[in-house]
Amino acid sequence: MTTTGARDVHRGAVDTRTLPLYSAGEIDVPFVIAGASEVMARDTRWAEHSHPTHELLWNSRGASTATVGSRTWTITSSVGLWIPAGVPHTGWMAAGTWSRAAQFSVHEAPPLSTVPVAVDISDMLRLLLDRLGLDTLAPSSRATTEALVLDVLEPAEQQLLLRVPESLRLAPIVDAVLQNPADPTTLAQWASRLGLSSRTITRMLQEETGVGFSRWVSTARAHRAIALMAQGESIEDVASAVGFRSVSAFGTAFRRVTGMTPGQFRAV
Incomplete structure (x- = not known):
């Protein structure tokens, strides 16, 4: 030890x-x-x-x-x-x-x-x-x-799991969001930038990760938020760092991914 x-x-x-x-x-x-x-x-x-x-x-x-x-x-x-x-x-x-x-x-x-x-x-x-x-x-x-x-010993009801797509066509999205979870680029903007349709991006994400664009981004943001809160950052600063303009919007998205509010997570 x-x-x-x-x-x-x-x-x-x-x-x-x-x-x-x-x-x-x-x-x-x-x-x-x-x-x-x-x-x-x-x-x-x-x-x-x-x-x-x-x-x-x-x-x-x-x-x-x-x-x-x-x-x-x-x-x-x-x-x-x-x-x-x-x-x-x-x-x-x-x-x-x-x-x-x-x-x-x-x-x-x-x-x-x-x-x-x-x-x-x-x-x-x-x-x-x-x-x-x-x-x-x-x-x-x-x-x-x-x-x-x-x-x-038993499995948890909620997994803090992020599946990262391996397709090269999705790599710019993955790199941008993982490097900066506050990246504001929308699905439509990514589609235009990559020369793909929004439907194609959504289908590819679904096939590789099981979720669509918004849910994947929310999950990536929640993972970064957990790391920041674990380092002692305030919930307000964390919300801003992962791309939310308000604590309430951040709390809603965080709970959707983790099953608990940021305050509940911090109290664990």
């Missing part, structure tokens, strides 16, 4: 970490569930890697992302991510994020899912995972706690 004091945070300096690519169960581990904890001193990027164990990611503070293929999940203190063993993924954490992870033996712990899935980090689950970090926990108590973790 590793922690770094928040006063040592260095924003802007990016640390890139590399880990091996393991297949599921490639390495036998001497545990059922093992946890790790780290407060990130720098903005940190994980190159593509995979684990021989199932992995559960969540944060005690801040927000981070994990990407599998074209899908990027935002991870918070209330919504974690289950990544099955052997699934290649990359990650990003901003400086100051208090990252938590738990590894689950593929032989001792039944998988929650065979594909990545968001997980509800309930108060009960959080307490149980914290208890597993106690060095003084007796073997019988550890076994009981591990069984309870497996019992309460």
Whole structure:
């Protein structure tokens, strides 16, 4: 278990970490569930890697992302991510994020899912995972706690998931919105700029992401908003940063994507 004091945070300096690519169960581990904890001193990027164990990611503070293929999940203190063993993924954490992870033996712990899935980090689950970090926990108590973790572990009703289309024709839209979520370019304007019809852009987005233009932009904005709020930005400043003229309009769009208001998210 590793922690770094928040006063040592260095924003802007990016640390890139590399880990091996393991297949599921490639390495036998001497545990059922093992946890790790780290407060990130720098903005940190994980190159593509995979684990021989199932992995559960969540944060005690801040927000981070994990990407599998074209899908990027935002991870918070209330919504974690289950990544099955052997699934290649990359990650990003901003400086100051208090990252938590738990590894689950593929032989001792039944998988929650065979594909990545968001997980509800309930108060009960959080307490149980914290208890597993106690060095003084007796073997019988550890076994009981591990069984309870497996019992309460369940998928979240709301996934903080952004699917990024891979079509080169949509790349200008993706690049513009991800770099600047406040980009005001409308669907009609993009259609004119790219020489495509609005219907074609909508169809392509639907095929690759499952949602249309407005919903995709709203989801991208919500993901950036979560990261900004996790860094302590005010709701008013966040609303402006992601392209909304009023807090109420931002709140409506944020709730449509996440299932909660910005205030409710901040209170979690």
